[in-house]
Amino acid sequence: MTARSDEKTPVTATDNGRGAAGRPVIVIRDMTKVYRMGEYEVRALNGVSVDILAGEFVAIMGPSGSGKSTMMNMLGALDKPTSGQYLLDGIDVSDMSDDQLADIRNRKIGFVFQNFNLLPRVPAIQQVELPLIYAAKRERGERARRALEMVGLGERVHHRPSELSGGQQQRVAIARALVNEPAIILADEPTGNLDSKSGTEVMAIFQRLNREQGITILFVTHDPWIARHTRRIITLADGIVVRDEAVPTPLVAGQSKRPSDEALVHE
Amino acid sequence: MNLALNTRLALGSLLANKLRAVLTMLGIIIGVAAVITLISVGEGVQDVVVSEFQGLGNNLLFVVPGSPDANEFTGDLVRAELTNDDYLALANPSAVPDLVRVAPTYGRPAVVTRGGEEARTTVTGTTPDYTDVRDFYPIEGDFFTEQDVTTAARVAVLGQSVYEQLFPDGTPPVGETIRINNVNFRVIGLMEEKGGSGFNDQDDVVLIPLNTAQRRLFPARRADGEYRVDQILAQVASEERQDAAIVEMALALRESRGIAYRDEEDFTILSQSDVIGALSQITNVLTLFLGLIAGISLLVGGIGIMNIMLVSVTERTREIGLRKAVGAKRRDILWQFLTEAIILASLGGLIGLALGAGGAWLISRFSDLLDARLAWNSVALAILFSAAVGLFFGIYPATRAARLNPIDALRYE
Ligand SMILES: Nc1ncnc2c1ncn2[C@@H]1O[C@H](COP(=O)(O)OP(=O)(O)OP(=O)(O)O)[C@@H](O)[C@H]1O
Ligand SMILES: [Mg+2]
Numbered sequence: 063m064t065a066r067s068d069e070k071t072p073v074t075a076t077d078n079g080r081g082a083a084g085r086p087v088i089v090i091r092d093m094t095k096v097y098r099m100g101e102y103e104v105r106a107l108n109g110v111s112v113d114i115l116a117g118e119f120v121a122i123m124g125p126s127g128s129g130k131s132t133m134m135n136m137l138g139a140l141d142k143p144t145s146g147q148y149l150l151d152g153i154d155v156s157d158m159s160d161d162q163l164a165d166i167r168n169r170k171i172g173f174v175f176q177n178f179n180l181l182p183r184v185p186a187i188q189q190v191e192l193p194l195i196y197a198a199k200r201e202r203g204e205r206a207r208r209a210l211e212m213v214g215l216g217e218r219v220h221h222r223p224s225e226l227s228g229g230q231q232q233r234v235a236i237a238r239a240l241v242n243e244p245a246i247i248l249a250d251e252p253t254g255n256l257d258s259k260s261g262t263e264v265m266a267i268f269q270r271l272n273r274e275q276g277i278t279i280l281f282v283t284h285d286p287w288i289a290r291h292t293r294r295i296i297t298l299a300d301g302i303v304v305r306d307e308a309v310p311t312p313l314v315a316g317q318s319k320r321p322s323d324e325a326l327v328h329e
Numbered sequence: 330m331n332l333a334l335n336t337r338l339a340l341g342s343l344l345a346n347k348l349r350a351v352l353t354m355l356g357i358i359i360g361v362a363a364v365i366t367l368i369s370v371g372e373g374v375q376d377v378v379v380s381e382f383q384g385l386g387n388n389l390l391f392v393v394p395g396s397p398d399a400n401e402f403t404g405d406l407v408r409a410e411l412t413n414d415d416y417l418a419l420a421n422p423s424a425v426p427d428l429v430r431v432a433p434t435y436g437r438p439a440v441v442t443r444g445g446e447e448a449r450t451t452v453t454g455t456t457p458d459y460t461d462v463r464d465f466y467p468i469e470g471d472f473f474t475e476q477d478v479t480t481a482a483r484v485a486v487l488g489q490s491v492y493e494q495l496f497p498d499g500t501p502p503v504g505e506t507i508r509i510n511n512v513n514f515r516v517i518g519l520m521e522e523k524g525g526s527g528f529n530d531q532d533d534v535v536l537i538p539l540n541t542a543q544r545r546l547f548p549a550r551r552a553d554g555e556y557r558v559d560q561i562l563a564q565v566a567s568e569e570r571q572d573a574a575i576v577e578m579a580l581a582l583r584e585s586r587g588i589a590y591r592d593e594e595d596f597t598i599l600s601q602s603d604v605i606g607a608l609s610q611i612t613n614v615l616t617l618f619l620g621l622i623a624g625i626s627l628l629v630g631g632i633g634i635m636n637i638m639l640v641s642v643t644e645r646t647r648e649i650g651l652r653k654a655v656g657a658k659r660r661d662i663l664w665q666f667l668t669e670a671i672i673l674a675s676l677g678g679l680i681g682l683a684l685g686a687g688g689a690w691l692i693s694r695f696s697d698l699l700d701a702r703l704a705w706n707s708v709a710l711a712i713l714f715s716a717a718v719g720l721f722f723g724i725y726p727a728t729r730a731a732r733l734n735p736i737d738a739l740r741y742e
Contacts, residue, residue: 135736165656167653183345196655
């Protein structure tokens, strides 16, 4: 852990959590999430406390069912925790109304899904414009085009999902996540459905966004090699944080070849 | 999210499922089309009726036999008859000072021939004042005179329609001889064209002196020696004097008919507005009935829309989840689906309107009875109503969509 919760740095609305490295953008305390399934209940999160500073690049790992997706949904304000506190960019979102959460998601968070979640039959540029529509922003087309250029899809703005490869679809989704200049980008297994080449491209984009624009990025992965492209790896098991460590020398996407799975396993 | 965007979105989603959209709209299309057609035809009928009654003349009162409260079962209508005496009582200016002139009519259907030509028409006996009362004059020759009436002369004045049938070659009719029920008549005049259409062509008439009709053609003499007439037309001096005239007429008629003080009248005095009022009462019932049909069909159409919107919400659960994930609020989703429902319904209303207007046009085209008239208030009502149906039946599906939790929606398979 690199920060404590009582370090409450005042936040100005305009910088949107960017630039001021070292300031916490995510502070969660004792977060639990209990799913009730009829008779019995599942404690998907069992008291998680994590601080993430502005400009960090973090991978979340852990076995299947350990609560990674659940935690990402809480961080993304897509779902409400059963208990615990969540300060996003200095704002307590623990007990906000649905519409307030929608507003937070719109302005502060960009979410990337494992299965892309693009709208069927809709051209890339309109997919990317979507968050701007709900933000009532002007010059949507221009902003969306720039976001698509940032992910290397400047030539594909009018393509529909069915006309794009999986990797390209995920890049459209990333453009959509970053178009409204969020404080953080959250990604739940963004490379899970991609081959290693497309996965590496996504990593390259994340690294560039993190390095050049200072965007805070958290993503879930099962792949230790992908995880080593970040600077910090948090490992969950059974709904609690079991490990939280820095990556001494992060890999640079595209500059190292992926070793065989066996080599990774026996490392 | 603004209206333009929502509209574009809704149109896009409807266009993606054109057939389904059309099938969904069908209920509303049929309902609105039927109502618009029927209302237009109804308006057309009313126009015809009103214009015909107004075309009868100015400040007219009609005296017809039978008590105003009589119904067919008591037989009053059959027994009561008007006679020449009643006409003479009304024609007496000292008894009925507010009447300008009076004309009785006594007509029967008859066959009129001239050489090989034949016309089946109504032959009506009346008096010379008929022209002024009806505001209906000869354009060729003359109308018959008091003396023609007294002498029961065999002279006739033709209406335009009858003239055209008997004189297809266009020969000037005055001076020619025609036969009415095999009795020779000399044509002394040709009436101007009065118009009227279809079931009540006012030019389809032959006018002859009252006595000629009563004595020579259609025996009207009763056992008591009185001569029957069908009705009596009376012209009032001015509109303001109408009520006074009705009172005077009733008194004069009661006296001539020997009705005791306490007894009910066995005749009815109608003004033109009475007649039009009675007819518009019928039209009002019709309108109410049409409104009911419209209501039912819109209800059925609305339920269809609700059904398809629920399907649409379910199909697009993931889309809703995604929209919420990137910041759509409840009301954004609510309005997205409400707009779709309203557009669906209004579009159905518009198509129905076009079809209904087309139907009304076709009916006027192929019938010479009437000109179906598209009433603008019914047009506005149809569109407003369909939009309201869309709004009402869209609320439930749209609310369901708006309430979806983003995570559950995104996970939906
Ligand atoms: N909506 C839900 N209802 C009930 N139980 C749930 C729900 N979502 C998650 N769970 C349970 O919570 C636990 C954590 O699930 P979660 O999806 O967070 O795991 P994960 O770490 O993302 O796993 P994976 O790596 O397979 O994606 C699991 O036991 C899961 O069954
Ligand atoms: Mg998961």
